[in-house]
Amino acid sequence: MKRLFLALGFLALFLALFLMEKGAYAQDEITIGVIYPLTGGAASAGRELQMGAELAMEIANGKMPELAMDMAKEAGIKSMGGKKIKLIFKDHEGNPTLGADLAKKLILDDKVVGILGCYHSSVTKAVSAVCEQYGVPMINDSSTSPVLTRQGYKWFWRTTPHDGTFTMDLFEFLKGLSEGKAKGVKPVPKEELMNLAAACEKTEWGSAASQLLEDYAKKYGYNLKRNLLYTAKSADLSSEVRSLLAVNPDAMLFASYTSDAILMVKTLKAQKAKPKLIWGQNAGFDTPEFRSTLGEDIVGILTRTVFSPKLGEVKTISTQINELYKKKAGYDLSDASSRGFTGVQTWFHVLEKAGSTKPEDIQRAANSIEIPGEQLVVPWKGIKFATSGEEPGQNIMGSGIIGQYQKNKEGQVVLEIVYPFELSTANLIYPFPGY
Amino acid sequence: MEAIRNALDFKDLPRSEVYLSWAVALFLIIFPLLPFSSFAMATMIQFLIFAVYGMGWNTIGGYGGQVDLGKAQYVGIGAYTTTVALIRWDIPFWVSMPLGMAISVLWSFMIGYPLFKLKGHYFAIATIATSLVLKDLFEVWGFVGAARGLHISPVKYPPPDFLRLIFKEDVYYYYLLLGFFFLAVFVMNWFRHSALGYRLRCIKDNEEVAKALGINVHWAKIKTYALATAYVSAMGSVHAMYIKNIEPEDTMSLDISVLIALMAMLGGAGSLWGPIIGAAVLVPMKSYLKEWMGAKMGLIGIDLIIYGFIIMVIAAVEPKGLWGLYERWKGKRSAP
Numbered sequence: 071m072k073r074l075f076l077a078l079g080f081l082a083l084f085l086a087l088f089l090m091e092k093g094a095y096a097q098d099e100i101t102i103g104v105i106y107p108l109t110g111g112a113a114s115a116g117r118e119l120q121m122g123a124e125l126a127m128e129i130a131n132g133k134m135p136e137l138a139m140d141m142a143k144e145a146g147i148k149s150m151g152g153k154k155i156k157l158i159f160k161d162h163e164g165n166p167t168l169g170a171d172l173a174k175k176l177i178l179d180d181k182v183v184g185i186l187g188c189y190h191s192s193v194t195k196a197v198s199a200v201c202e203q204y205g206v207p208m209i210n211d212s213s214t215s216p217v218l219t220r221q222g223y224k225w226f227w228r229t230t231p232h233d234g235t236f237t238m239d240l241f242e243f244l245k246g247l248s249e250g251k252a253k254g255v256k257p258v259p260k261e262e263l264m265n266l267a268a269a270c271e272k273t274e275w276g277s278a279a280s281q282l283l284e285d286y287a288k289k290y291g292y293n294l295k296r297n298l299l300y301t302a303k304s305a306d307l308s309s310e311v312r313s314l315l316a317v318n319p320d321a322m323l324f325a326s327y328t329s330d331a332i333l334m335v336k337t338l339k340a341q342k343a344k345p346k347l348i349w350g351q352n353a354g355f356d357t358p359e360f361r362s363t364l365g366e367d368i369v370g371i372l373t374r375t376v377f378s379p380k381l382g383e384v385k386t387i388s389t390q391i392n393e394l395y396k397k398k399a400g401y402d403l404s405d406a407s408s409r410g411f412t413g414v415q416t417w418f419h420v421l422e423k424a425g426s427t428k429p430e431d432i433q434r435a436a437n438s439i440e441i442p443g444e445q446l447v448v449p450w451k452g453i454k455f456a457t458s459g460e461e462p463g464q465n466i467m468g469s470g471i472i473g474q475y476q477k478n479k480e481g482q483v484v485l486e487i488v489y490p491f492e493l494s495t496a497n498l499i500y501p502f503p504g505y
Numbered sequence: 506m507e508a509i510r511n512a513l514d515f516k517d518l519p520r521s522e523v524y525l526s527w528a529v530a531l532f533l534i535i536f537p538l539l540p541f542s543s544f545a546m547a548t549m550i551q552f553l554i555f556a557v558y559g560m561g562w563n564t565i566g567g568y569g570g571q572v573d574l575g576k577a578q579y580v581g582i583g584a585y586t587t588t589v590a591l592i593r594w595d596i597p598f599w600v601s602m603p604l605g606m607a608i609s610v611l612w613s614f615m616i617g618y619p620l621f622k623l624k625g626h627y628f629a630i631a632t633i634a635t636s637l638v639l640k641d642l643f644e645v646w647g648f649v650g651a652a653r654g655l656h657i658s659p660v661k662y663p664p665p666d667f668l669r670l671i672f673k674e675d676v677y678y679y680y681l682l683l684g685f686f687f688l689a690v691f692v693m694n695w696f697r698h699s700a701l702g703y704r705l706r707c708i709k710d711n712e713e714v715a716k717a718l719g720i721n722v723h724w725a726k727i728k729t730y731a732l733a734t735a736y737v738s739a740m741g742s743v744h745a746m747y748i749k750n751i752e753p754e755d756t757m758s759l760d761i762s763v764l765i766a767l768m769a770m771l772g773g774a775g776s777l778w779g780p781i782i783g784a785a786v787l788v789p790m791k792s793y794l795k796e797w798m799g800a801k802m803g804l805i806g807i808d809l810i811i812y813g814f815i816i817m818v819i820a821a822v823e824p825k826g827l828w829g830l831y832e833r834w835k836g837k838r839s840a841p
Contacts, residue, residue, distance in 0.1 A: 160795050167748045178543035196750040203659045222660050272652035
């Protein structure tokens with residue numbers, strides 16, 4: 071009998087643990103669930119995104135009249151009586167199943183008004199399906215697989231341009247290079263850059279990126295001689311690099327997350343790769359960790375991005391926000407942090423316009439907002455979501471830039487803008503200096 | 506008839522165990538009526554899935570003593586069969602799940618025949634290898650979505666749909682899984698009493714003696730392996746419909762194989778309740794440690810440290826797992 075009581079006691083304890091879990095948040099706050107990869111191979115990008123999002127939240131909840139942004143004018147959301155935005159961060163570890171679980175938890179237990187995230191396209195895909203089922207709005211700030219906005223979802227909006235845009239940028243850049251448009255470089259005959267080789271990580275994002283490279287190479291008349299997929303978690307990429315070098319590529323193209331991007335460049339160096347161009351599809355190629363770990367080894371490498379501190383030369387708001395971010399993080403805003411920032415900023419505009427937390431109002435607001443480009447830290451013309459056509463929910467005013475790592479006068483490695491050519495902040499280093 | 510009688514016969518268990526299992530069963534049945542959080546619900550679903558996986562593993566791994574570390578391949582076959590059948594040909598779950606089981610069992614015969622020529626560590630390593638090879642094949646196989654996997658769109662298949670097993674609320678999946686769980690316990694109980702079960706325990710104790718007694722050792726192992734496979738494959742199918750997004754890295758990873766074996770071993774391999782106890786301890790521990798210590802206290806990653814530590818302690822103190830601890834405690838207590 072005693073044992074039975076003991077067992078029942080345990081059962082009661084177990085139950086108590088379960089019931090304690092329900093979250094409760096103050097009524098005067100609007101909660102947004104934010105799902106990012108805070109651990110695992112892309113953790114450093116996840117932390118960047120988180121800090122960018124937090125900075126935007128601080129600006130939205132405070133009053134900073136010196137910033138030329140709607141978000142900074144009043145404390146909180148004016149149309150809802152100054153309610154503050156609260157972000158609840160969750161870590162999906164790059165795992166779609168976990169991401170979907172967390173989304174359910176945020177929606178049902180934490181009763182969030184909306185979701186922001188999730189960086190990995192594979193996770194965003196799973197999470198957006200959950201949001202669609204529950205009719206909860208989701209804004210995606212940082213996933214670039216084109217598939218995401220082609221699913222016919224009604225509760226999904228994406229601020230960032232997708233890889234279709236970015237890949238086109240790459241080929242426009244290559245074309246411009248042979249037309250002599252690149253700053254400081256004589257026209258490069260197309261034959262000199264004919265042979266391409268690509269390696270992309272093999273989940274949703276990389277697979278889609280790889281397909282796009284193939285399509286665009288064909289369209290622009292380049293020869294993609296090798297196009298392989300690899301596991302981002304690999305501890306060794308030497309056979310992949312050897313396979314790429316075997317075709318003697320003129321340009322090497324990558325879509326990698328953080329840890330594998332670092333390993334890739336280390337392996338390229340070890341195998342003394344000497345292509346004329348190395349280009350990264352952002353992500354791992356554009357994180358502070360990539361820069362700090364590899365130092366001068368990345369000079370000459372190109373990456374597509376949506377932010378460079380050099381943007382400040384053409385955009386004051388970028389410099390202002392960058393200064394605030396530097397105070398918080400200790401280093402410059404990056405691609406990831408600027409997109410996290412822009413994600414929360416978009417949420418602010420949507421909520422301000424909706425004037426309520428009802429999903430239908432938010433849906434209507436999201437479909438009709440227009441954020442002018444001058445309020446954004448990123449170089450886009452603005453944010454306005456498509457409401458019809460092939461890609462409903464996609465921001466139609468986004469654009470990308472291509473940056474190149476170069477050494478400045480102080481000896482630091484910085485990301486200079488080299489495309490669009492009219493925004494160039496430095497002469498292009500061509501060909502890649504090699505190791 | 507005898508099989509059914511065996512399945513329902515729990516008389517050889519002590520009374521206290523029977524009462525306790527009734528209490529647990531009752532709790533599981535009424536759980537959705539309690540004011541649970543969705544997180545608790547998701548944890549309970551994970552528990553049921555892993556308990557059934559563990560029970561399947563327990564037949565060959567526990568009763569048979571053949572450490573199998575490749576169960577993820579059958580999770581994968583089950584999950585992929587239902588999902589591919591749904592997406593490509595719109596075949597409902599209730600048809601594709603048995604189909605998945607059949608394919609899994611067929612595959613298990615094919616690889617089981619050579620695998621069981623190996624013993625001990627060699628067997629364990631070979632099971633890992635077959636599972637990883639299958640995963641790699643799925644990662645490049647375009648028909649099943651390659652490394653990107655497959656996704657069941659809520660727009661294309663709106664819930665609720667009992668035939669295709671697509672629901673919005675978790676509670677439906679919970680009761681379905683609970684049904685599978687009870688069924689699994691009964692099948693397990695049948696297995697325990699069956700001739701095959703006795704043969705297998707004999708093989709575990711001493712393979713040479715079993716051979717001398719006229720038992721076809723190789724065949725008994727293959728048959729049990731197929732049974733274990735059927736369990737895992739069925740759960741894999743449900744799992745796929747529940748998460749609606751499968752990819753080789755997620756459904757067929759080595760982690761899943763190890764976790765399945767670990768839960769059964771931690772709870773107590775070779776006992777009826779062992780895998781259930783293992784899953785009941787490890788699944789909530791994993792998710793709650795992660796949630797509380799990881800997310801709330803900012804100690805990201807500490808859950809894994811604590812998790813590993815507990816497993817080390819239990820392995821050192823009582824290799825027979827938690828059930829072994831309980832039996833030892835009971836033994837001491839009941840002796841006057």
